[in-house]
Amino acid sequence: MHKKYVIAGALILAGFQAGLAQAADEAAYKAACDAAEEARKMSAELKYEWNTVAPLIEKAGAAATAGDFGKAVSLCDEARLQSEAAVAQARQQADDWRSAVVK
Amino acid sequence: MKRMVTVFLGAALVAGLAWATPEDDRQAFVEYFQNRFPDVAVADYINGVYAIDPGAYEQWVQIEEFAPYELAIAEGKELFETPFANGKTYADCFPNGGIGIRQNYPYFDTATGQVKTLELEINECREKNGEKPLGYKKGPIASISAYMAFTSRGQVLDVKIPDDPRAMAAYEHGKEFYYSKRGQLNFSCADCHVSNSGMMIRADRLSPALGHPTHFPVYRSKWNDMGTLHRRFDGCNKQVRAVPLKAQGEEYRDLEYFVTYMSNGLVINGPGARK
Numbered sequence: 024m025h026k027k028y029v030i031a032g033a034l035i036l037a038g039f040q041a042g043l044a045q046a047a048d049e050a051a052y053k054a055a056c057d058a059a060e061e062a063r064k065m066s067a068e069l070k071y072e073w074n075t076v077a078p079l080i081e082k083a084g085a086a087a088t089a090g091d092f093g094k095a096v097s098l099c100d101e102a103r104l105q106s107e108a109a110v111a112q113a114r115q116q117a118d119d120w121r122s123a124v125v126k
Numbered sequence: 127m128k129r130m131v132t133v134f135l136g137a138a139l140v141a142g143l144a145w146a147t148p149e150d151d152r153q154a155f156v157e158y159f160q161n162r163f164p165d166v167a168v169a170d171y172i173n174g175v176y177a178i179d180p181g182a183y184e185q186w187v188q189i190e191e192f193a194p195y196e197l198a199i200a201e202g203k204e205l206f207e208t209p210f211a212n213g214k215t216y217a218d219c220f221p222n223g224g225i226g227i228r229q230n231y232p233y234f235d236t237a238t239g240q241v242k243t244l245e246l247e248i249n250e251c252r253e254k255n256g257e258k259p260l261g262y263k264k265g266p267i268a269s270i271s272a273y274m275a276f277t278s279r280g281q282v283l284d285v286k287i288p289d290d291p292r293a294m295a296a297y298e299h300g301k302e303f304y305y306s307k308r309g310q311l312n313f314s315c316a317d318c319h320v321s322n323s324g325m326m327i328r329a330d331r332l333s334p335a336l337g338h339p340t341h342f343p344v345y346r347s348k349w350n351d352m353g354t355l356h357r358r359f360d361g362c363n364k365q366v367r368a369v370p371l372k373a374q375g376e377e378y379r380d381l382e383y384f385v386t387y388m389s390n391g392l393v394i395n396g397p398g399a400r401k
């Protein structure tokens with residue numbers, strides 16, 4: 024009788040831990056994706072958005088729906104990095120374009 | 127004294143660079159291509175890549191015998207002449223009834239303070255007469271534009287930049303877009319069509335920028351369809367992995383203003399056929 028309680032308790036604890044882990048993974052995904060979306064919007068405002076970014080965010084959403092939060096975070100991080108590069112490109116070109124003009 | 131002379135010369139150099147007029151830009155542009163392709167006559171740049179690729183030119187001449195844009199010209203003529211619901215036609219909206227005027231577009235409209243393209247004015251005409259605007263990249267607008275270009279063949283491109291700081295700003299804005307690298311591939315318009323013109327990109331030869339706007343709209347084999355210049359801008363931006371901007375938005379209209387000014391003096395030969 025006592026043994027049954029121990030097993031049931033262990034199972035409940037394991038389930039609780041798994042639930043906590045999934046919540047943490049989902050939170051990490053949301054944070055990564057929010058950061059990616061914010062960077063994408065900034066590049067779009069500068070009219071320098073790369074067309075490779077939105078598909079990455081879409082794929083991240085699909086991975087999260089399938090429960091693969093690790094892949095989703097990785098894809099959102101890639102989307103954020105690309106958007107940050109696009110923003111840097113916009114800022115650099117604001118000065119550099121003049122040097123390319125045919126003279 | 128020596129320092130003053132240095133400062134003066136430096137200031138003069140900076141001022142000279144900063145105040146390059148559009149005409150200075152155009153002359154430098156033409157000279158660049160004359161030096162890059164010394165065997166090509168300036169007038170031949172209206173033929174795009176076929177001006178610099180003799181093999182492709184022969185094929186293109188054969189395509190032109192049964193030009194794939196002829197149906198668009200016929201459709202455009204019919205659309206152009208068909209009265210709107212209120213009885214008016216496109217001819218009522220344009221100078222000279224819309225015939226033989228392609229060479230004057232785009233122009234800077236001092237009343238609105240913006241660059242007006244032919245396609246923009248086609249839609250403004252429709253809306254003024256109670257009709258819905260057309261899509262800007264293909265379809266009926268490309269046909270109407272093709273017909274209007276066809277009636278302008280042989281006319282000399284004469285884009286003007288009036289003495290208005292807003293016009294100059296629009297020109298400079300278009301110039302900035304043309305020379306700015308964008309997209310994941312980090313390419314500007316000029317990277318392909320100026321500094322690498324004539325080079326191969328996969329199986330295609332990059333066309334020279336000079337003369338680009340003379341033959342639009344075009345029937346493009348890749349599209350199996352007609353398309354406007356802004357459709358091509360859209361495609362170029364996608365090819366360098368950038369999100370394209372809105373057709374007939376301020377950026378593309380200003381870009382068209384700069385690009386077309388660079389081809390001033392060349393004749394209209396649109397619509398054209400391209401790969």
